[in-house]
Amino acid sequence: xxxATIDADLPAVDPRGAGAEEPDYLRAETSxxxxxxxKDHKRIAIMFYASVIVFxxxxxxxxxxxRTELLTPEKTIIDANTYNQMFTLHxxxxxxxxxxxxxxxxxxxxxxxxxxxxxxLAFPRINLASYYVYALSAIIMLTAMLAGGADTxxxxxxxxxSTSPTAVSWMGVGIFVNGVSSIMTxxxxxxxxxxxxxxxLSWHRMPLFIWSIYGTSVIILFATPVLGMSLxxxxxxxxxxxxxxxxxxxxxxxxxxxxxxxxxxxxxxxMMLPAFGVISEVxxxxxxxxxxxxxxxxxxxxxxxxxxxxxxxHHMFVAGMSEFDAGIFGALSxxxxxxxxxxxxxxxxxxxxxxxxxxxxxxxxxxxxxLFVFGGxxxxxxxxxxxxxxxxxxxxxVAHFHFIMVGGTLTSFLAAAHYWFPKMFGKLYDxxxxxxxxxxxxxxxxxxxxxxFLLGNAGMPRRYYSYPEQYQWLNVLSTGGAWxxxxxxxxxxxxxxxxxxxxxxxxxNPWGSRSFEWxxxxxxxxxxxESTPLVERSAYEYDLPEEVARARVPAx
Amino acid sequence: MxxxxxxILFLPPQASTIASEIDQLHYFVILVTMAGATLxxxxxxxxxxxxxxxxxxxxxxxxxxxxxxxxxIELFVVVSLxxxxxxxxxxxxWQFMRVRVPPEGAMEIYVTGKQWMWKFAYPExxxxxxxxxxxxxxxxxxxxxxxxxxHSFYVPDFRVKQDAVPGRLTTLWFEVxxxxxxxxxxxxxxxxxxxxMRGEVIALSPQDYEGWLRGNLPEPPxxxxxxxxxxxxxxxxxxxxxxxxxxxxxxxxEQGCLRCHTLDGTAHLGPTWAGMFGSAVQLxxxxxxxxxxxxxxxxxxxPLAKLHAxxxxxxxxxxxxxxxxxxxxxxxxxxxLRAVPVxxxxxxxxxxxxxxxxxxxxxxxxxxxxxxxxxxxxxDAGTGSERP
Numbered sequence: 001x002x003x004a005t006i007d008a009d010l011p012a013v014d015p016r017g018a019g020a021e022e023p024d025y026l027r028a029e030t031s032x033x034x035x036x037x038x039k040d041h042k043r044i045a046i047m048f049y050a051s052v053i054v055f056x057x058x059x060x061x062x063x064x065x066x067r068t069e070l071l072t073p074e075k076t077i078i079d080a081n082t083y084n085q086m087f088t089l090h091x092x093x094x095x096x097x098x099x100x101x102x103x104x105x106x107x108x109x110x111x112x113x114x115x116x117x118x119x120x121l122a123f124p125r126i127n128l129a130s131y132y133v134y135a136l137s138a139i140i141m142l143t144a145m146l147a148g149g150a151d152t153x154x155x156x157x158x159x160x161x162s163t164s165p166t167a168v169s170w171m172g173v174g175i176f177v178n179g180v181s182s183i184m185t186x187x188x189x190x191x192x193x194x195x196x197x198x199x200x201l202s203w204h205r206m207p208l209f210i211w212s213i214y215g216t217s218v219i220i221l222f223a224t225p226v227l228g229m230s231l232x233x234x235x236x237x238x239x240x241x242x243x244x245x246x247x248x249x250x251x252x253x254x255x256x257x258x259x260x261x262x263x264x265x266x267x268x269x270x271m272m273l274p275a276f277g278v279i280s281e282v283x284x285x286x287x288x289x290x291x292x293x294x295x296x297x298x299x300x301x302x303x304x305x306x307x308x309x310x311x312x313x314h315h316m317f318v319a320g321m322s323e324f325d326a327g328i329f330g331a332l333s334x335x336x337x338x339x340x341x342x343x344x345x346x347x348x349x350x351x352x353x354x355x356x357x358x359x360x361x362x363x364x365x366x367x368x369x370x371l372f373v374f375g376g377x378x379x380x381x382x383x384x385x386x387x388x389x390x391x392x393x394x395x396x397x398v399a400h401f402h403f404i405m406v407g408g409t410l411t412s413f414l415a416a417a418h419y420w421f422p423k424m425f426g427k428l429y430d431x432x433x434x435x436x437x438x439x440x441x442x443x444x445x446x447x448x449x450x451x452x453f454l455l456g457n458a459g460m461p462r463r464y465y466s467y468p469e470q471y472q473w474l475n476v477l478s479t480g481g482a483w484x485x486x487x488x489x490x491x492x493x494x495x496x497x498x499x500x501x502x503x504x505x506x507x508x509n510p511w512g513s514r515s516f517e518w519x520x521x522x523x524x525x526x527x528x529x530e531s532t533p534l535v536e537r538s539a540y541e542y543d544l545p546e547e548v549a550r551a552r553v554p555a556x
Numbered sequence: 557m558x559x560x561x562x563x564i565l566f567l568p569p570q571a572s573t574i575a576s577e578i579d580q581l582h583y584f585v586i587l588v589t590m591a592g593a594t595l596x597x598x599x600x601x602x603x604x605x606x607x608x609x610x611x612x613x614x615x616x617x618x619x620x621x622x623x624x625x626x627x628x629i630e631l632f633v634v635v636s637l638x639x640x641x642x643x644x645x646x647x648x649x650w651q652f653m654r655v656r657v658p659p660e661g662a663m664e665i666y667v668t669g670k671q672w673m674w675k676f677a678y679p680e681x682x683x684x685x686x687x688x689x690x691x692x693x694x695x696x697x698x699x700x701x702x703x704x705x706x707h708s709f710y711v712p713d714f715r716v717k718q719d720a721v722p723g724r725l726t727t728l729w730f731e732v733x734x735x736x737x738x739x740x741x742x743x744x745x746x747x748x749x750x751x752x753m754r755g756e757v758i759a760l761s762p763q764d765y766e767g768w769l770r771g772n773l774p775e776p777p778x779x780x781x782x783x784x785x786x787x788x789x790x791x792x793x794x795x796x797x798x799x800x801x802x803x804x805x806x807x808x809x810e811q812g813c814l815r816c817h818t819l820d821g822t823a824h825l826g827p828t829w830a831g832m833f834g835s836a837v838q839l840x841x842x843x844x845x846x847x848x849x850x851x852x853x854x855x856x857x858x859p860l861a862k863l864h865a866x867x868x869x870x871x872x873x874x875x876x877x878x879x880x881x882x883x884x885x886x887x888x889x890x891x892x893l894r895a896v897p898v899x900x901x902x903x904x905x906x907x908x909x910x911x912x913x914x915x916x917x918x919x920x921x922x923x924x925x926x927x928x929x930x931x932x933x934x935x936d937a938g939t940g941s942e943r944p
Contacts, residue, residue, distance in 0.1 A: 374589060
């Protein structure tokens with residue numbers, strides 16, 4: 001990218017003649033209106049990106065309030081009702097406003113068409129609408145938070161949620177609307193992957209990120225409607241006393257748990273699969289090596305998407321489910337772990353024989369490796385029925401899913417934020433600061449959540465405002481870690497924001513990646529490619545020198 | 557070794573008979589998990605170092621290794637991993653069955669959760685709130701339900717936990733090894749007082765337990781402040797200690813159960829309670845169900861859910877109209893009648909019997925004290941040691 005293209009007033013058709021570059025998507029048009037009504041997938045991605053970061057900070061703020069309250073066994077800063085609302089808001093914000101839209105909404109939107117050699121997603125208007133529907137859901141949820149919040153936990157278990165005096169119905173409406181946005185995005189991704197692949201880009205040449213986004217989209221399409229319906233029923237129960245889940249009127253509270261987890265267990269994979277995709281890209285790009293087994297990674301994404309639908313019962317071993325059912329669900333849960341293990345082994349094997357540059361995304365991969373394997377295997381541990389009886393609804397479970405969600409998804413989100421930073425903004429972040437903040441995030445994370453495993457072993461139940469004194473010092477340790485983690489994340493953000501303005505120019509392909517999104521300029525022009533590329537190789541041809549590899553995707 | 561691992565992992569004392577066995581699996585699983593995560597990370601770190609770009613640039617032979625991992629290695633790793641998970645599952649499921657299925661002859665105690673306290677009703681008629689007294693060295697089966705929202709009964713020292721669900725009965729059992737005190741925590745979020753919904757299991761020696769049943773509260777067996785029960789004791793609890801079976805007879809009469817159900821095996825509007833417990837019942841919609849605590853309670857709360865074949869759908873729901881302790885008493889009454897033979901002649905068509913007659917008949921039986929009362933006396937006889 002030459003200096004000339006920085007000029008914001010440069011017209012779309014360069015008067016100086018052929019060969020001169022189009023302005024990039026950030027500078028093609030600069031009015032506010034051109035952003036708000038854009039149909040460019042890259043700009044919509046940036047809007048998602050900014051929004052999810054705001055909600056990450058909001059959810060993080062809730063978490064810090066929670067952790068600070070737990071410094072002492074009794075009241076520290078807030079009362080019990082505020083505490084109960086706070087953990088509900090933390091869960092709702094993090095799950096629906098950050099975790100689920102984070103990687104697909106920001107990075108998926110941005111790089112998926114680039115990876116496919118497409119000009120945009122299949123339905124640009126639906127894409128824009130999905131952002132506004134997401135924004136609407138966020139407004140509804142924030143309004144509900146201000147109008148009394150909800151104190152049910154993000155799981156909304158009935159009959160507590162249908163009788164709680166708080167704004168449960170509005171929260172349910174917000175989540176319903178949020179689900180509509182997820183479905184719109186998922187549909188768009190699926191159709192785009194099927195119809196807009198560049199010429200020559202067969203399924204087995206696609207970057208692995210596409211496979212994982214595709215798997216995610218399939219899960220969203222099948223699971224989200226169930227969540228929407230069951231939360232609608234809770235809202236109706238709550239508002240009009242229909243009694244669908246209320247035993248006083250012949251309803252069944254355990255039925256709700258089945259419906260809820262039928263969505264919410266696959267939702268774990270909605271949050272995890274995009275992270276797997278990011279890791280696959282990062283590992284291959286920085287080790288300059290093709291994946292040790294392309295098919296193993298690609299198909300295991302689909303395997304997880306499929307098997308993930310049959311494991312929800314492991315959330316309910318002590319809810320009064322039959323022993324037989326518990327046995328089946330326990331065994332099925334282990335299959336998911338096998339698919340995840342295949343991925344982990346393949347990533348590690350990919351490093352072997354590579355030529356590895358150790359940049360910040362790679363350090364995040366290393367953290368991911370430890371945290372995800374530990375978090376994942378404790379997942380198999382809690383699917384082991386006799387152990388789960390002790391661990392269920394204790395801090396062990398809290399620690400386990402934070403290892404997956406934060407240790408897995410958030411580290412991948414951060415890896416993606418650094419890896420695609422040059423692609424999105426054309427600048428390079430400061431590598432040393434990046435590595436240091438990454439270390440701070442890791443140490444903060446470990447101090448926050450490792451003590452929680454021990455708290456759970458000791459028997460401390462989750463969602464406890466006050467707790468017996470023997471649990472105090474581990475809680476203090478965890479709170480200290482949470483503050484460090486928060487500081488690490490803020491520094492990470494600061495490093496990237498500073499790089500936006502003062503970072504060095506990146507050039508089109510700073511990592512020497514062979515993946516297709518790096519074929520075009522960084523940042524790309526409004527229409528991504530001057531002409532539709534013709535793909536004559538796979539996304540991981542590291543045996544070829546970079547020039548040759550580029551020549552095999554004639555485009556631009 | 558056990559003690560050391562237990563302390564490293566912050567596990568609470570192993571006070572129940574199954575706790576140490578479960579902890580063994582716990583150690584195995586956690587050690588493998590830690591080893592696995594560490595191994596993968598160490599191997600990953602080694603590769604990151606070994607194949608770093610500066611080293612590879614200096615010596616291209618490093619990169620020479622073939623990238624494709626042989627299929628057999630992958631298969632071997634995956635299959636052995638699967639084998640290990642399967643081992644966890646087999647042991648875990650086997651233990652789970654032990655944790656879930658109470659042994660024969662376990663003493664039964666009815667537990668009701670409500671916001672935000674636990675209430676306990678003993679077969680001998682005693683009641684207690686927040687503090688559960690049990691004899692050590694004897695299996696105890698808890699039959700749980702809830703009056704309002706879902707709660708979960710959890711004793712970390714016993715490694716047991718069970719949700720208490722409104723409108724349902726669930727069960728849990730444990731056997732305490734020695735006299736002592738153990739914390740009860742609620743682990744299903746149930747509102748503002750969730751974290752204060754705590755209680756205590758006090759395991760007494762058999763002699764002390766007998767004494768407690770007779771009303772002599774022994775000194776707390778372990779040093780510490782004596783537990784003061786909350787002031788709401790006795791909201792519905794009977795003043796005097798009566799047996800659950802006798803209380804069940806009273807409730808059955810008061811609630812009108814005996815207008816349709818008989819205790820002596822004669823036919824009537826509803827199925828007789830004699831010999832019903834433990835038998836298999838044909839359902840109106842096909843299939844059959846074994847009559848147990850859960851089925852009886854469900855039939856009280858939602859009578860049409862599993863309608864007994866051959867009977868009209870006329871029974872009203874008792875949800876919200878009967879106190880949980882009384883529900884338990886009815887269950888105990890029906891249990892006590894399991895050995896009473898059904899009268900010959902089978903059931904009569906329901907239309908031929910008038911409700912008035914039924915009521916009169918029931919009252920007569922209640923006054924005379926038929927086989928039902930005799931069965932009740934058996935239930936009364938011991939302090940619970942030989943309950944069926």
